[in-house]
Amino acid sequence: MSKSYQAIVVGAGPAGSSAALTMARAGLDVALVERGSFPGEKNMFGGVLHRMPSLEKIFPDFWERAPLERHIVKKGVTFMTGESCFSTTIEAGNYDRPPYNGYTIFRPSFDRWLADEAVAAGATLITRATVDDVVRKDGRISGVSIVGRSGQLHAPVVVAADGVLSFTAQKAGLRKATFDPAQMAVGVKALIDMPREMIDDRFGLVRDQGFANEFVGCTEGVRGGGFLYTNYDSLSVGLVFHLASLRTSGKTPYDLLNAFLEQPQMAKMVCGGRLQEYSAHLIPEGGYDMIPELVGDGILVTGDAAAFCNATGLNLEGINLASHSGVVAGEAVIAAHRAGDFSRYGLSSYKKMLEESFVIKDLKLFRNAPHMLHNNRIYQEYPEMMCSFMENIYKIEGAPKQSVTRQFLKSAKEKVGLGKLLADGFSAWRSL
Amino acid sequence: MNIDEIFDNTSFTIDREAHIVLDYDVCTGCDNRGCVNSCPARCYSWSEDEQKMTFVHDGCLECGTCYVVCHRNAFTRWRYPRGGFGVAYRMT
Ligand SMILES: Cc1cc2nc3c(=O)[nH]c(=O)nc-3n(C[C@H](O)[C@H](O)[C@H](O)COP(=O)(O)OP(=O)(O)OC[C@H]3O[C@@H](n4cnc5c(N)ncnc54)[C@H](O)[C@@H]3O)c2cc1C
Ligand code: SF4
Numbered sequence: 001m002s003k004s005y006q007a008i009v010v011g012a013g014p015a016g017s018s019a020a021l022t023m024a025r026a027g028l029d030v031a032l033v034e035r036g037s038f039p040g041e042k043n044m045f046g047g048v049l050h051r052m053p054s055l056e057k058i059f060p061d062f063w064e065r066a067p068l069e070r071h072i073v074k075k076g077v078t079f080m081t082g083e084s085c086f087s088t089t090i091e092a093g094n095y096d097r098p099p100y101n102g103y104t105i106f107r108p109s110f111d112r113w114l115a116d117e118a119v120a121a122g123a124t125l126i127t128r129a130t131v132d133d134v135v136r137k138d139g140r141i142s143g144v145s146i147v148g149r150s151g152q153l154h155a156p157v158v159v160a161a162d163g164v165l166s167f168t169a170q171k172a173g174l175r176k177a178t179f180d181p182a183q184m185a186v187g188v189k190a191l192i193d194m195p196r197e198m199i200d201d202r203f204g205l206v207r208d209q210g211f212a213n214e215f216v217g218c219t220e221g222v223r224g225g226g227f228l229y230t231n232y233d234s235l236s237v238g239l240v241f242h243l244a245s246l247r248t249s250g251k252t253p254y255d256l257l258n259a260f261l262e263q264p265q266m267a268k269m270v271c272g273g274r275l276q277e278y279s280a281h282l283i284p285e286g287g288y289d290m291i292p293e294l295v296g297d298g299i300l301v302t303g304d305a306a307a308f309c310n311a312t313g314l315n316l317e318g319i320n321l322a323s324h325s326g327v328v329a330g331e332a333v334i335a336a337h338r339a340g341d342f343s344r345y346g347l348s349s350y351k352k353m354l355e356e357s358f359v360i361k362d363l364k365l366f367r368n369a370p371h372m373l374h375n376n377r378i379y380q381e382y383p384e385m386m387c388s389f390m391e392n393i394y395k396i397e398g399a400p401k402q403s404v405t406r407q408f409l410k411s412a413k414e415k416v417g418l419g420k421l422l423a424d425g426f427s428a429w430r431s432l
Numbered sequence: 433m434n435i436d437e438i439f440d441n442t443s444f445t446i447d448r449e450a451h452i453v454l455d456y457d458v459c460t461g462c463d464n465r466g467c468v469n470s471c472p473a474r475c476y477s478w479s480e481d482e483q484k485m486t487f488v489h490d491g492c493l494e495c496g497t498c499y500v501v502c503h504r505n506a507f508t509r510w511r512y513p514r515g516g517f518g519v520a521y522r523m524t
C-alpha cells in the first residue's frame with residue numbers, strides 16, 4: 001500500500017527526530033521512518049550529550065524533559081602505557097551549575113524520547129521499516145521504498161537522516177559509492193553495571209555528578225583512544241579505532257578492549273562491575289573534507305549521514321551537530337513548502353543556514369585535525385614519553401638529580417626523538 | 433568480555449535471511465582480509481588450511497566496519513536487516 005506525506009525523514013536518530021519535530025510543529029504531515037523496532041534500538045555512542053542549542057530553543061525546559069543520566073563535573077585525560085598512567089583532570093564549579101556542560105545518556109531512551117516528542121507534535125512514526133531505495137519521478141526524489149513491503153512512501157522531499165553509512169544519500173547519488181577507511185573510525189563499548197554508591201566513592205562524585213575521561217595510549221599502537229563515562233549505576237567504557245590503522249594491525253577490537261579493561265590502573269576502576277552489554281558503531285571522522293553533497297532535487301542530507309561529526313581528539317561531538325542540522329533541514333523544508341519549490345534551488349537555504357551555524361564553522365575550523373590525528377606517535381610514543389617523564393620526576397632515590405628540562409629531554413629523546421617532537425608540535429599547533 | 437559469549441550480553445532477533453552476503457570467491461584471492469580482525473563481533477573467519485572464508489551474520493552488530501574495510505567489494509548484498517530484526521540495544 002502506498003502513502004503520501006508532505007515530507008519523509010529516513011532514520012529516527014537525533015538528526016531525523018529533530019527534523020521531523022521541526023516540520024510537525026509547523027503543521028506539515030511528516031513520516032519518520034526507522035528500521036529499529038523502536039527509535040534508539042540500533043544506536044550506540046560514547047557518550048556525552050553536549051549543549052543542544054537548537055533543541056534548547058524548541059524546548060526551553062529541554063534539560064528537565066530529556067531522559068538524562070549524570071551531568072559531567074569532571075573531565076580528564078589519561079596517558080596510558082601497559083602498566084603506568086598519567087592523568088590530568090579539571091573539575092569546575094561552573095560545570096556543577098546549570099546550564100550544565102554535558103550529560104551522559106543512553107541512546108535507546110534518549111532517541112526514543114526525542115522521536116516521541118516528534119510524534120506528540122504530529123509526526124507519523126513508522127518503525128521496523130528499513131528503507132532500501134529512493135523513488136524517483138521526473139528525475140527528482142519523490143519517496144522511498146522499504147525492504148519486504150510492497151508499497152512505497154511518497155513525498156515531495158526526503159530528509160536522509162539514516163546515519164553514518166547513509167544508503168539513502170548513496171542511492172540518491174549524493175555520497176560516494178565507497179568510503180575511505182582513513183575517514184572512518186569504529187567504537188566498541190562495554191556497558192558495565194556498578195552500584196551507584198561505588199561509582200560515587202570511586203570517582204569522587206556526589207548527587208548526580210558525573211565524570212568523563214578520555215584515554216590515549218591504550219590501543220597497542222593502533223590509532224585511536226579510549227573513554228570511560230559514568231552513568232547513574234553503570235560505566236560506559238570503550239575504545240575507538242581509525243579503520244585504516246585497525247585493518248592493517250591484525251588486532252581485534254575485543255582483544256584490545258579486554259586488554260584495556262585489564263590494564264592495572266584501569267582494572268581498579270572497573271573492578272566490582274559486571275558486563276551488561278557490548279556494542280559497536282562507526283564514526284565519520286573525516287571532518288569537513290568528508291561532507292557529501294548536502295542537497296539534491298527533493299532531498300537533504302543531515303547528521304552523521306552528512307559526516308557532521310567533530311572529532312578533535314579531546315571531545316567527540318556528533319549528537320549536537322546532528323540535531324542542529326536536523327532542525328535546519330526541517331526549516332528548509334518548511335520554506336520549500338511555502339515557495340512550492342523542492343528542487344535543489346528551492347532547498348538551498350539548508351546549506352546557507354548550516355554555513356552560518358557552528359556545524360560548518362566548527363568543522364571548517366578543525367579541518368586539519370583529522371590529519372594531525374593520523375600521526376601514529378600520538379598513540380604510543382607520546383603516552384610513553386609522558387609517563388616516563390612523570391615517573392622520573394617523582395623518583396627520589398638518593399642519586400644526584402637532573403633538572404626538569406633535562407629529564408624531559410631525556411624522556412623525549414628515548415621515546416619519540418627530538419626532531420619529531422618539534423615537527424609534531426608544529427603541525428599540532430597549525431591544525432588547531 | 434568473551435566474544436564467544438556475545439549472545440549472553442547483547443540481544444538479537446536473528447533473521448534467517450542474511451542481510452550481508454559475501455562472494456567467497458573474491459575473499460579467496462584477497463590480499464588483506466582486514467574484515468577478519470576488524471569486525472567487532474568476529475563474524476568473519478578465515479581458515480588458512482582450507483583457504484576458505486566463513487561468514488556468520490548472527491551476532492552482527494550492524495556497525496558497518498566490514499563495509500568500509502573491504503577494499504574489493506566482496507558483498508553481493510550489504511544492507512541493514514529487515515525492520516525489527518538484528519541487534520537490539522537496551523541501554524548503550
Ligand atoms: C563510539 C562512539 C562515541 C560517540 N561519542 C559521542 C559523544 O560523546 N557525544 C556526541 O555528541 N556524539 C558522539 N558520537 C557521535 C554520535 O553518536 C552521532 O554523531 C549521532 O548519533 C548522529 O546522529 P544521527 O541522527 O545523524 O545518526 P544516528 O544516530 O546513527 O541515527 C540514524 C538512525 O537511522 C536509522 N536508519 C539507518 N538506516 C536506515 C534505513 N535504511 N531505514 C530506516 N532507518 C534507518 C538508524 O536505525 C538510526 O536510528 C559517538 C559515536 C560513536 C560511534
Ligand atoms: S576484505 Fe573483503 S575481499 Fe578481503 S576477505 Fe574481507 S570481505 Fe573478503
Ligand code: SF4
Nearest residue numbers: 471492493495496498
Ligand atoms: S557490520 Fe560490523 S559486526 Fe556486522 S559483520 Fe560487519 S564488521 Fe562485523
